[in-house]
Amino acid sequence: MSGNGGSGTNADKxxxxxxxxxxxxxxxxxxxxxxxxxxxxxxxxxxxxxxxTSRVRRWLDGENPREPIPRILSELFSERFGCxxxxxxxxxxxxxxxxxxxxxxxxxxxxxxxxxxxxxxRSDLMLxxxxxxxxxxxxxxxxxxxxxxxxxxxxxxxxxxxxxxxPLLDPRRPGRLSRPELELLESTTRMFRQWDAQCGGGxxxxxxxxxxxxxxxxxxxPQPEATTRVLFKVAAExxxxxxxxxxxxxxxxxxxKYFVLALHAAKEAGDKPLGSYILSSMSRQMIHLGRPDxxxxxxxxxxxxxxxxxxPRTQSMxxxxxxxxxxxxxxxxxxxxxxxxAEDTFTExxxxxxxxxxxxxxxxxxxxYGENSHSFRDLAYVAGRSPAYASLAxxxxxxxxxxxxxxxxxxxxxxxxxxxxxTVHLLQREPEQGTEYATRAMEIAKKVxxxxxxxxxxxxxxxxxxxxxxxxVVVDLTDQLAVDxxxxxxxx
Numbered sequence: 001m002s003g004n005g006g007s008g009t010n011a012d013k014x015x016x017x018x019x020x021x022x023x024x025x026x027x028x029x030x031x032x033x034x035x036x037x038x039x040x041x042x043x044x045x046x047x048x049x050x051x052x053t054s055r056v057r058r059w060l061d062g063e064n065p066r067e068p069i070p071r072i073l074s075e076l077f078s079e080r081f082g083c084x085x086x087x088x089x090x091x092x093x094x095x096x097x098x099x100x101x102x103x104x105x106x107x108x109x110x111x112x113x114x115x116x117x118x119x120x121x122r123s124d125l126m127l128x129x130x131x132x133x134x135x136x137x138x139x140x141x142x143x144x145x146x147x148x149x150x151x152x153x154x155x156x157x158x159x160x161x162x163x164x165x166x167p168l169l170d171p172r173r174p175g176r177l178s179r180p181e182l183e184l185l186e187s188t189t190r191m192f193r194q195w196d197a198q199c200g201g202g203x204x205x206x207x208x209x210x211x212x213x214x215x216x217x218x219x220x221x222p223q224p225e226a227t228t229r230v231l232f233k234v235a236a237e238x239x240x241x242x243x244x245x246x247x248x249x250x251x252x253x254x255x256x257k258y259f260v261l262a263l264h265a266a267k268e269a270g271d272k273p274l275g276s277y278i279l280s281s282m283s284r285q286m287i288h289l290g291r292p293d294x295x296x297x298x299x300x301x302x303x304x305x306x307x308x309x310x311x312p313r314t315q316s317m318x319x320x321x322x323x324x325x326x327x328x329x330x331x332x333x334x335x336x337x338x339x340x341x342a343e344d345t346f347t348e349x350x351x352x353x354x355x356x357x358x359x360x361x362x363x364x365x366x367x368x369y370g371e372n373s374h375s376f377r378d379l380a381y382v383a384g385r386s387p388a389y390a391s392l393a394x395x396x397x398x399x400x401x402x403x404x405x406x407x408x409x410x411x412x413x414x415x416x417x418x419x420x421x422x423t424v425h426l427l428q429r430e431p432e433q434g435t436e437y438a439t440r441a442m443e444i445a446k447k448v449x450x451x452x453x454x455x456x457x458x459x460x461x462x463x464x465x466x467x468x469x470x471x472x473v474v475v476d477l478t479d480q481l482a483v484d485x486x487x488x489x490x491x492x
Contacts, residue, residue, distance in 0.1 A: 013062030018091030020060050022077050030056040033076070040072045064092060078126055104140045104260045105148040108156070110232070113264040117235060118216040120257060121242070124209050139253050139289070146297045149282075152263055152275055153305050176223060182230050185215065189237050190358045196245055197362060197410045200450030205245040212238040229269050236265035237359060240278045247285050248412075250451040255285060273310045276302035277359055280321050288452075292328035299325055312348035313356050317363045319345060320371035327378040332389070335379055339372045362410065366403030370417045373397035377420060380427050390427035397421045401437075412453060415444035419456045426460070431468040435477045438464070442484045454485050 023033065030053040037056075041049035049069070059065055065073075070092040077085040087093050106116060188211060195204045215235045223231065243258030259282045266275040279302035286295035299322045306314065323338035346368050349356075373396035380389035397420050404414035418441035425434035438460050445453045461481050468474045 013064075016060055016062050016091045018089065019073075022081075022085060022090060023060065026077065026080050028080075029053075036076055037069065037072055040076065041068065075122075075126065103138075104145055104256065106260065106264060108151055108154070108264060108267060110228075110268045113232075113261065113268055114216050114219045114235075117239060117261050117265065118213065118220070120261060121209050121213040121216065124242075124254070125206065125213060139256055141286070141289075141291050141294055145256075145294060146301075149260075149263065149279070149298065149301060152267055152279075152301065156267065156270075177218065177227055177231075182227065182234075185231075185234050189234055189241070192238070192241055193358065193362075194409060196241060196248075197412060198408070198448075200248055200412050200448040200453065203449045205242065205249065208238055208242045208245060212242055232265050232269035233271050233274065236262045236269055236271065236274055236278065238262075239265055240274075240281060240359070244281055247281075247288070248450050248452050250455070252285065252289065256282065259285070272306045273314050273357065274359065276306035276310055276314060276318060279305075280318055283321050283325065287324055287328055290328075292325045296322065296325035296329065311352050311354070311356050311360070312345050313352070313363055314360050316342045316346040316349065316368065317360065317371075320368060320375070323372060323375040324378065327375040328382065330379070330382040332379055332383075335375055339375055342368060342372060362413075364403070364407075364410075366400050366407065366410075366417075367413065369396045369403070370400035370413065370420065373400060373417075373424075374420055377424055377427070380424075385427055387428055390424050393420075394424050394428070397424055411444055412448050412450050415441050415448055415450070415453045416456065418444065419453070419460055422460050423463070426463055426467065431464060431471055432473055434460075434464055435471075435473045438477055439480065442480065446484055457481065457485060 026033075028036075034051040034053055034056050037051045038049060041047070041051075051069075055065075070087045070090070073090055073092065074085055074087045077090065106112070192204060192208050192211065196208075212235060215231060215238060219228065219231050219235065239258045239262035243255045243262060246252075246258060247255035259278055262278045263275055263282075266272075266278055279298045283295040283298040283302070286292070286298065299318055303315075303318050303322070306318075310318070319338050319342035323335050323342060326334040326338055346365070373393040376389050376393035376396070380386045380393065383389055397417060400417045401414070401421050404410060404417055407414065418437050422434045422437035422441065425431070425437065438457060441453070441457055441460075445457055458481065461477055464474045465478050
């Protein structure tokens with residue numbers, strides 16, 4: 001019976017009306033569904049599965065098939081209907097919120113991290129439409145977010161130590177990755193990160209998710225321990241990047257889910273600085289969503305967890321994000337202190353003995369100026385559009401804009417700082433200069449697929465129109481916005 005995917009415990013079974021409804025609407029015959037299940041099972045390597053029309057009839061009558069049949073049926077019906085049809089939707093499991101589809105309180109274990117990464121990336125790829133996971137995902141915030149993330153600090157159980165370390169690779173053994181193959185995975189991740197900085201999250205997000213799914217497949221194969229740790233590190237970087245790209249194009253619950261899974265993978269890799277970077281991305285998202293208290297908690301978790309191993313560049317970035325959180329909480333004294341710490345720590349970056357990992361190399365002097373200027377700009381807004389704080393932001397923002405203008409690899413950052421400069425001028429009641437920088441930002445935005453950039457431009461133009469709508473330059477800017485950045489949904 002097990003070869004056919006039956007459960008064998010059906011004394012109280014009733015017809016599965018949910019499965020029956022999806023089956024009738026699919027237009028498949030029982031034989032066609034059985035053939036598709038068998039075909040998909042062979043693709044998964046589950047060659048023991050041999051389904052026929054009588055087995056399909058039993059499922060419809062209420063028999064519960066064993067895994068991987070429920071997952072296969074979920075995939076087949078999802079592809080058939082172009083929407084997520086979960087296992088629960090098919091009546092094959094008691095209806096509940098699957099931890100892989102919603103929530104952030106997940107088990108901190110390697111095998112479950114791999115399984116959750118695999119399932120989530122597979123679902124994302126299956127239905128690559130804007131917001132397809134929106135019905136099954138919700139953003140977590142407050143204690144429901146912070147408390148699970150605190151477990152990142154809990155030491156993992158010690159694994160048995162072998163007499164000699166396992167070799168990183170053995171190309172003669174099937175399923176084992178060679179060093180060149182591992183290096184290719186790492187270089188591909190660097191390439192994806194470069195594309196994101198140049199082009200925004202909209203163009204390459206699906207490619208990153210696909211690569212992540214491939215890496216989770218490799219993690220499910222037997223590998224030497226050292227290779228497994230490298231694969232977890234690659235998975236963490238790819239999941240963070242998938243989250244960042246999702247955040248950039250406005251898929252906020254999806255982004256948070258990838259960030260959380262990335263943190264789990266970083267913990268399995270034993271990479272605390274990478275974990276702190278992932279937490280900083282989560283913090284940035286919380287600031288964007290108007291939750292600076294949560295952002296501050298996440299940054300403090302990042303700082304504490306990597307206090308003995310993060311490079312000066314990484315520490316400087318964390319201080320800069322701490323300043324952003326304090327600014328949005330309206331705490332000028334703590335903001336200024338964090339800004340100073342970010343600046344002072346950054347001066348030590350070039351003296352660091354080891355090369356920085358690729359994921360933190362984006363944090364250049366231009367990025368430091370940009371972050372700190374945004375902190376003062378945010379303080380100005382919180383303080384009732386204070387021109388005093390805007391005047392602190394202006395010279396820093398000017399330096400950032402000048403530096404990014406010479407940096408073709410970070411076009412999105414250039415656009416964001418042009419927008420920042422425009423908002424500073426509006427705060428200083430200089431609408432002509434503000435519209436000039438907003439116009440320059442729109443030119444970059446047309447080349448960068450970033451909903452975050454587009455949204456900030458729209459907000460800035462709306463502010464200019466509200467405060468200075470009678471000026472010809474502002475009218476022209478509003479008209480140009482409608483032409484250059486029309487509000488149309490795009491597939492991601």
